[in-house]
Amino acid sequence: MADPFASVPGAVVDDAGLQHVGSPLIEQRRLAAGAALAPRADRAVIAVPGEDRLSWLDSLSSQALTRLAPGIGTELLILDPHGHVEHAASVVDDGETAWLIADRADVAGLYDWLRKMRFRLRVDPRIADDEYAVIGGTAAALERISPATPAGVPLVWRDPWPAVTPGGHAYAPVDPHPGADRDWAEAIVTRGEEQRIADAAARGELELAGLVATEALRVAAWRPRWTTDVDERALPHELDWLRTAVHLDKGCYRGQETIAKVHNLGHPPRRLVALQLDGSGSVLPEHGAAVRLGDDAVGIVTSAALHYEEGPIALAVVRRTTPVDAALTVDTADGPVAAAQEVVVPPDAGATANVPRITRLSRRAAAQ
Structure with missing residues (x-):
């Protein structure tokens, strides 16, 4: 399927979609x-119609969904029996269908798993890629387009991050959280509306931002994502994902025992950190680049970006025992660069942890 945004002046498009339209920092x-x-x-839609859809998704996932009201957004994780993250999706229901927005690389796997788990229940999931596309932006920005309304409810998912949703729990010790002012939503639109948006942008009537800009804002907000921050070992606790994607008091689901045990009795074996990277930002670390304490590799970079205010930044997963005040370096194509660590998940993360809130100063504020 040809990308309709390829015709926008200045657009740089690859297999993942629109990367930028000339200036990612301005975007x-x-x-x-x-x-x-x-x-x-880079996002795609799975539609789950049927009378049993919400109770069914509730029983399969980490999120409490049985009473999800139409038009209210949340997110879910599908875990393996040991509590590791297998799939992730944003969810909005319109009263007739639950609409899942997932990273495109995860859609086929998530869909196949859902189909296998139907049994005799009244659900009929389908990949809706031919019908619908996803457009992101602030809530106000999305008012300039027309979301799909197949059951009369606009299909707009408001990202709850970094609020602590009912049943959730926050680990990050900073106050305010760097994502506190983040306003992000995603609209499911028909393919016809997507083409209209592309045509309006080509005429200069709408401004666009590419995936480079979108990712930089996400990384700055410490917001985890399946495509970049999840590997076969990932536990939700390690990424501070209990905030928005896990309900700790709901009924049984696969992986729940590990979720409860790690939260109530132990600590996650790894922890997410935010990194302020030294240097001009001309060369960012690649996904999977080693994070080092001296010569010892203590973790890997999961996401990296050049932010319009903070400069080169990254998210990384490191060993729980890595000292919070350690001087770290990150491997890049130009050699190691210094990386100042900000604690996202503290070493003693868990229900019994008493972590004092720390006022966060961005690198820009600290330099003033």
Whole structure:
């Protein structure tokens, strides 16, 4: 399927979608301000109609969904029996269908697993990629387009991050959280509306931001994502994902025992950190680049970006025992660069941890 945004002047498009339209740093600023829209070809839609859809998804996932009201957004994780993250999806229901928005690389696997778990229940999931696309932006920005309304409810998912949703738990010790002012939503639109948006952008009537800008804002907000931050060992606790994707008091689901045990009795074996990277940002670490304490590799970079205010930044998963004040370095193609660590998940993360809140100063504020 040809990308309709390829015709927009300045557009750089690859297999993942629209990367940028000439200036990713300016696009970040415009996107955060609500002046630009972000086509999300890296995201895709699974529709789950049927009378049993919410109770069924509730029984399979980490999230409490049985009483999810139409138009209210949440997110779920599908875990393996040991509590490791297998799939992740944003969820919005319209009263007739539950609509899942997932990273495109995860959609086929998530869909296949859902189909296998139907049994005799009244659900009929389908990949809706031919019918619908995803457009991101602030809530105000999305008011300039027309979300799909197959049952009369606009299909707009408001990202709850970093609020602590009912049944959730927060680990990050900073106050305010760097994502506190983040305003992010994703609209499910028909393919016809997607083409209309592309045509309007080509005429200069709408501003666009690419995936480079979208990712930079996500990384700055410490927001985990399946494509980049999840591997076969990932536990939700390690990524501070209990905030929005896990309900600790709901009924049984696969992986629940590990979720409860790690939260109530132990600590996750790894922890997410945010890194302020030294240097000009001309060369960012690649996904999977080693994070080192001296010569010892203590973790890997999961996401990296050049932010319009904070400069080169990254998210990384490191060993729980890595000292919070350690001087770290990160491998890049130009050699190691210094990486100042900010604690996202503390070493003693868990229900009994008494972590004092720490006022966060960005690198930009600290330099003033």
